[in-house]
Amino acid sequence: MQVNCSECGNKAIITSRQVLDPKLANLYCVCKNAECGHSFVMNLAFSHTLSPSSFQAKKMMVEMLRGMGQAEQLELLAQARSNA
Incomplete structure (x- = not known):
């Protein structure tokens, strides 16, 4: 610097x-x-983030999943497995 x-x-x-x-x-x-x-x-x-850390992305995903119903969670899991 x-x-x-x-x-x-x-x-x-x-x-x-x-x-x-x-x-x-x-x-x-x-x-x-x-x-x-x-x-x-x-x-x-520190001013602001341009691209979030992968650590932050994982936390965000967990919070999003907690806000979904079980049926939505299972649907996402099935989609993830079919795309893997």
Whole structure:
């Protein structure tokens, strides 16, 4: 991951991080440009999912199956077996 200095635009080094939440962290940074010397904190945050994890897909399927009646569940199982 590349961080750029907000003052001069050169590359900066992440010296440490403070995790505030599993989806949010403060990145403590120092500009690599010796003439600038800017030190600053940037935020790193999770925004949104583009493609769900296969772990999440499995959980969603289980929840959907729990919401169906037994007849619907058996019908889906039969369809899955015939497509395998």
